[in-house]
Amino acid sequence: MTAPLAVRSIADFRPERVVKVPDLPELAELTDAERQACLALGIERVHADPDHDAVDLAAGAARKLLAETGASPGALLVIGSRAPGRLMSSEATRLQELLGLPDALTFSVGGLGCVSITPALLTARGLLAADPGLGEVLVVHGSKPPTPRRYRHPVTVSGDGGQAVLLARTGPVRVLDIAQATNGAYWDLYTVDFRDRPTADWREECADTRRYSFTLAMEGRARLRELYRELLARNGMTTGDVTCHLSQNLSAGAFRFTEEALGVRLAAACAGNLAVNGHLGPNDVLFNLSGAIAGGELPPGSRAVVFNASPVAAWSLLLVEHAGGEAETHYL
Structure with missing residues (x-):
């Protein structure tokens, strides 16, 4: 039998600043065909703020979730950003400090791009199965494009956003x-x-x-x-x-x-x-x-x-x- 895993709460954070896709500065660098491909993606606008890095976005979502739920998670899993702001430092422990979770088991997961949420869920399920004393696991991620250009030809336009997910053995959404x-x-x-x-x-x-x-x-x-x-x-x-x-x-x-x-x-x-x-x-x-x-x-x-x-x-x-x-x- 699969070890139980459930989502107790999800919180999302996006900066207030918004840019419309036709106004993206990199469109001026594109060919006519590339520009038309970008405008045909079905994306009208994205949240975009250079003053927020990936950790800020993740922390914004996590603070919302913790304030709303009053949770004290025993573990903090951070899905690493695609382009960390510094080498040789730890985004995971930075978030641990920002969120005031000194006793939480803390580390990073990822390496699969958009699919990195899946190893985070698998890891959380494993932690909950291995440690009966662990009640809740917090997964956080700040999503920000790795370059100043938000259009990834010919795929998509990336926005800024943070997310926090509170996981446990029981909850309103069962995995x-x-x-x-x-x-x-x-x-x-x-x-x-x-x-x-x-x-x-x-x-x-x-x-x-x-x-x-x-x-x-x-x-x-x-x-x-x-x-x-x-x-x-x-x-x-x-x-x-x-x-x-x-x-x-x-x-x-x-x-x-x-x-x-x-x-x-x-x-x-x-x-x-x-x-x-x-x-x-x-x-x-x-x-x-x-x-x-x-x-x-x-x-x-x-x-x-x-x-x-x-x-x-x-x-x-x-x-x-x-x-x-x-x-x-x-x-x-």
């Missing part, structure tokens, strides 16, 4: 199953050459756009189909037993690709969040889960499957159940 797969052949498909370069010159570059748009897309479709089939089979379910399907937020085209590949319809919360927040890295999927619950797309007693993918390449699926009534839920 029933987790599936993950990776392929190291794509480990450097997207890179930022930063050594001996001013930050203003950093660019997120794709080594081979055809390999991303076609080869990886075809493999991703096959991987997600197989993971979805296995996930449902080992839980004695069919697609008809799933009330709500959710994914990460990359683009309107990516939503259509997922729907067509898997024969499902994604929740409206995904497109709604994409339009006004853009891509928020590992925060996307649980942000959309919160929106689906708040909007009535995942009512109590129903189940959802959450899809996630990253060009590193990694794929993951979560099977969750909105149990309701086990604890007060804080979706901020």
Whole structure:
């Protein structure tokens, strides 16, 4: 039997400053075709504030959650940022200090880009299973693009946002199953050459756009189909037993690709969040889960499957159940 894991609370934080996608300064550097691709993503605006780094964003979300719930988590898991502000320092222990959690077991997880939320959940489940005295685990992440340019051609536009997730053995949203797969052949498909370069010159570059748009897309479709089939089979379910399907937020085209590949319809919360927040890295999927619950797309007693993918390449699926009534839920 899988060790129990549940989401007790989710809090999100986004800076007030907003920029509309047509006003992004990097659009002036693009070709006409690249500019049109950016404007066709289905993203209208993103939150963007140079005064907030990834730790600030994560701390903003965590402070909200701790204030709302009064929780005292025994462990703090930090999903590391893509471009830490300093080398040889610890974002994890910096957040431990900022949040006033001196006794919390603290360390970082990640390495899978957008899919890094999955190893965080797996680690939290393992900690809770291994230590009966541990009551709650706090997972936090501050999502900020690794370069000054927010448009990642031809994929998405990244916004700024922090997220905090309080996990325990019981709660209003039960994590029933987790599936993950990776392929190291794509480990450097997207890179930022930063050594001996001013930050203003950093660019997120794709080594081979055809390999991303076609080869990886075809493999991703096959991987997600197989993971979805296995996930449902080992839980004695069919697609008809799933009330709500959710994914990460990359683009309107990516939503259509997922729907067509898997024969499902994604929740409206995904497109709604994409339009006004853009891509928020590992925060996307649980942000959309919160929106689906708040909007009535995942009512109590129903189940959802959450899809996630990253060009590193990694794929993951979560099977969750909105149990309701086990604890007060804080979706901020």
